[in-house]
Amino acid sequence: AYVNVTNQPVYDVCVVGFGPVGVALTAALGMRGLSVLAVDRSVDIYPQPRAAHIDGETMRLLQALGIAQAVLPHPRPAPPYHFVNPSGEILMAVPAAAVEDDGWPNHLMIYQPGIEHALRDRCAILPTVEVHLGSSFVSLEQVASGVTAQFDGVHVHAVSAPLLVGCDGASSTERESI
Numbered sequence: 216a217y218v219n220v221t222n223q224p225v226y227d228v229c230v231v232g233f234g235p236v237g238v239a240l241t242a243a244l245g246m247r248g249l250s251v252l253a254v255d256r257s258v259d260i261y262p263q264p265r266a267a268h269i270d271g272e273t274m275r276l277l278q279a280l281g282i283a284q285a286v287l288p289h290p291r292p293a294p295p296y297h298f299v300n301p302s303g304e305i306l307m308a309v310p311a312a313a314v315e316d317d318g319w320p321n322h323l324m325i326y327q328p329g330i331e332h333a334l335r336d337r338c339a340i341l342p343t344v345e346v347h348l349g350s351s352f353v354s355l356e357q358v359a360s361g362v363t364a365q366f367d368g369v370h371v372h373a374v375s376a377p378l379l380v381g382c383d384g385a386s387s388t389e390r391e392s393i
Contacts, residue, residue, distance in 0.1 A: 226252045226345075229364055229376040231352045232383025233257075235266065235327065238334040240382060242280050245341035252374055253344065254366055255383065256351040260335070264327035268293065271319030282333045289329035293322035347371045352389050355379060364389075 228244055230237050233255035241253040269290065277286050292312035297305045312320035338344050350368025361377035381389040 223363065223373045223375045224252070224371075225375045226250045227376065227378070228252075229254070229362070229374055229379045231255075231364075231379065231381050231389050232387070233335075233346065233348065234261070234382065235331055235334065237380075237382030238331060238338060239276065239280065240380060241344055241346070242282075242334060242337045242341065245338060245344035246280065248343055250343045251345070252371070252376070253338070253346045254350050254352065254368075254371060255346075255348050256368070258348045260328050260331045262328060264325070266327045267324060269323050269325050271315045271317045271321050271323075274319040274323065275317055277330070277333075280334070280337055282337050285333040285336065286330050289326045289333075290323035292320045293324045352383075352387070352392075355389060355392050 227249040228251050230241050230244075230251060230253040233241070233253050237253060237255070241251050244251045274283065274286075274290070277283050293309070295311040296309050298307040299305055309322065312322040315321045338346060347366070347368070347370035350366045350371045353365040353367050355362045355364045358375070361375065362379045363373060363375045364379055365373050379389065381387055381393070383389070
């Protein structure tokens with residue numbers, strides 16, 4: 216990051232939300248040499264899985280991020296399963312996982328926190344990535360060069376970036392601001 220005339224740090228991208236989507240985006244941008252500030256109000260990874268399934272395309276993304284080996288202990292090929300209504304009628308049948316042309320199973324059951332730890336470990340070694348946990352998004356202002364964002368918390372107060380990406384859910388403060 217560099218400092219502009221208003222003494223606000225300037226990044227190529229500011230990512231608000233450091234869950235699975237935000238951390239994957241941060242890693243992908245950082246691997247391309249972009250300066251990225253990732254901010255999340257939570258300090259720790261949520262300890263319970265909220266996602267339970269990924270596919271081979273997601274594994275290809277994790278492979279491209281260089282963490283496929285670190286992730287491998289956390290998914291397992293899915294067995295066949297059925298979605299049924301209260302009377303027991305099958306609404307949808309999902310076959311057992313099969314390896315697709317991309318080399319990965321098409322259905323993987325996952326332990327989400329384990330995958331998030333691998334993603335965060337990847338971000339930690341990227342020199343152009345800065346992560347500030349324990350800071351909450353407050354507001355943003357559209358300016359000619361992008362946005363100026365305000366944060367309340369441990370590390371960050373105001374930053375500028377050509378692009379701010381909201382990755383912390385549908386009911387987030389930055390979505391309301393936009």
